[in-house]
Amino acid sequence: MNPVSSALILVGSVLAVLAGVGLLRFDSAAARFHSAGKASPIAFLFVAIGAAPEVGLFAAQLAVAAVALVLTLPAATHLLFRATHRTSSSAYLRDDALTRDRISQASKETQP
Amino acid sequence: MITSIAIALFVVSSLCAMIRVIRGPGLADRVIALDVALVALMGAIATKAASTGSTTYLPIVAVVAIVGFTATIVMTRFLEQGSGS
Numbered sequence: 094m095n096p097v098s099s100a101l102i103l104v105g106s107v108l109a110v111l112a113g114v115g116l117l118r119f120d121s122a123a124a125r126f127h128s129a130g131k132a133s134p135i136a137f138l139f140v141a142i143g144a145a146p147e148v149g150l151f152a153a154q155l156a157v158a159a160v161a162l163v164l165t166l167p168a169a170t171h172l173l174f175r176a177t178h179r180t181s182s183s184a185y186l187r188d189d190a191l192t193r194d195r196i197s198q199a200s201k202e203t204q205p
Numbered sequence: 206m207i208t209s210i211a212i213a214l215f216v217v218s219s220l221c222a223m224i225r226v227i228r229g230p231g232l233a234d235r236v237i238a239l240d241v242a243l244v245a246l247m248g249a250i251a252t253k254a255a256s257t258g259s260t261t262y263l264p265i266v267a268v269v270a271i272v273g274f275t276a277t278i279v280m281t282r283f284l285e286q287g288s289g290s
Contacts, residue, residue, distance in 0.1 A: 143255065173233050
């Protein structure tokens, strides 16, 4: 592998570790979702860019995977957190750690 | 050398996610931890393809990237119907 590819793959794997450690160590559900939903698509994006020059025309498959992941994983995390917010207790969500709760504000505005 | 380090880091990431799957207080934590483990698997496959130049397993990466999304959406529907928590 050329040095640029190696560096990009290494950056991506370090970001994946940061996503995993954040998922493990954060104590509020919002912070865990935040770490998992933002760090892991970026991690795969770095790895895909680093691996693309090494696989020739098969880089197209890596591009499809990276685009699909970057488009869908944040949206899926958002939907999952909204479902959690609607159904879970406030002790699990740790509402006191939030500075602003715009989901509750929006639902109060639509249901007078 | 670089490949070994990168794959070891991906293994560490998916081990963290697996601990969260076992311990996680809610269903949503487990779903998102499985997503992170899936991304680590995809990164490890891409790293292996880049280091050896063999492209046999690259379609798995593309398919997993598309199918993992639908699994999360299905779990979201399941959560909103109130059957699990």
